Amino acid sequence: MTHRFLIKEIALQAGVGVATVDRVVNNRGSVREQTKKRVEQAIKELEKQELYSLPAGRKLIVDVVVEAPNRFADEIKDALEAEIPTLHPAIFRPRFLMQETMTTTEVVEALRSIAHRGSHGVFLKARDVPEISDTIADLKRSGIPVVTTFTDIPLSGRIAYAGLDNRVAGATAAYLLVQWLGARSGNVLITMSDERFRGEEEREISFRRALRIHHPKLSLIDASGGHGLDAPTENLVKAALKGQSDVLAVYSMGGGNRAILRALDALGIAPKCFIGHDIDRDNVELLREGKIQAILHHELRQDMRSACQHIMHFHKMLPATAVSQSSSVVVVTPENIPAHIAARFRR
Structure with a gap:
């Protein structure tokens, strides 16, 4: 295995012993495949770090x-x-x-x-x-x-x-939803990847509280637990919405938005608005396609x-006063996708 780093430097990066790295880079065998991959990954990480x-x-x-x-x-x-x-x-x-x-x-x-x-x-x-x-x-x-x-x-x-700030995010989602839906009554689908992720739980608690105050006519249908992965999320949504037709909106807190939309389409449901989280390739494309109305983004x-x-x-190495604050909630629509993100995911 070709490399230009000291054995001890690779070992530190990989979190394994020097002897293990020596066996891997010199093809001496007697190393688990998982460990070999970790050493190979460490070398790639060192190469990238060397650039900056x-x-x-x-x-x-x-x-x-x-x-x-x-x-x-x-x-x-x-x-x-x-x-x-x-x-x-x-x-x-x-x-x-x-x-x-x-x-x-x-x-x-x-x-x-x-x-x-x-x-x-x-x-x-x-x-x-x-x-x-x-x-x-x-x-x-x-x-x-x-x-x-x-x-x-x-x-x-x-x-x-x-x-x-996940509590602010949940309240913001409720505010947007109320503006879109007006006085309509019906159901709102909510999804979390796993309620034991406290961030998503805080979003959900804040969202529920805000809706109870500002729009008590709306009922929530929970299809959580898909870990943000497409197949389990799609199945959970289909199961939760079986027999339902009046789903007015979706608040997706844990991702898997393409899967959620596939499940809704299969059931013949077209929500008035769909609010999600995080700007990634899928969500940028869904915004551009008009299938998601807003993404709650943080930098x-x-x-x-x-x-x-x-x-x-x-x-x-740094005084407390020099530590930056975490990012704030930004509402992203198809009209204001951040330029640096749009450039990354341009078709």
Whole structure:
């Protein structure tokens, strides 16, 4: 395997032993396929980091552990890598573990592995369950700070949360829906990927509360639990809406919007408005096609910048006053798709 990095540098990036890396790069066998792929990925990450690393500055190894559909995980990765060159005086070297679904045991084992091999910090998107919360506290006791991103685990010992204000997002969705629907009565379909993602739960609670106050004639039909993945989300929507026809609107909190629309179309349902979250390729296309009326967007680069600055502050490289705030809710319609995003996803 051709490479230009020190064995110990690859080992640090991969989170494995020097001897293991030596066996992989010299094709000596006796290495699990998963470990070999991790070493190969580490070399690719080092090659990319080499492009934006400065000749001076403290190197910070950070682990990015994310449970999310690939379309959103890719956006997170791109946002972090775009911010890294701006984060003086630190040189961030991220190690990524991103999966569409992760069990609680898998998340806990990943965090314990990070504690074992060492890290300057963890960016974590995971469910708010006691086992994960306890493991975050263990990392804190071992001197490894955790910043929760996009969905919070507030009682865990994490040093900060970086991401959207989800309560504001839910209230904003309710406000928009009321403006579109006026005095109509009927059903609103809501979907979350998993209610144990606190961010989505906060959106749902705030949305329900606002509708009770401003539009009590609307009833909610819940089709949550599809993890934002197309096939399970589509099936859940079809099951929840069986026998229903008066679905006036959709508030999708957890993604899988193409699947939701397919399920609605199969049932002959055409909602008056569809509100979703996050600007990714699918949602940009759906906005342009007029199938989604609004997306609640937050600037991922700003959120990742804030997360990195919290780690820098923890390591006494940045004063607290220099840490950026997380991004605000932005309502994106087909008429105001941010130019830099539209350019990325141009047909």
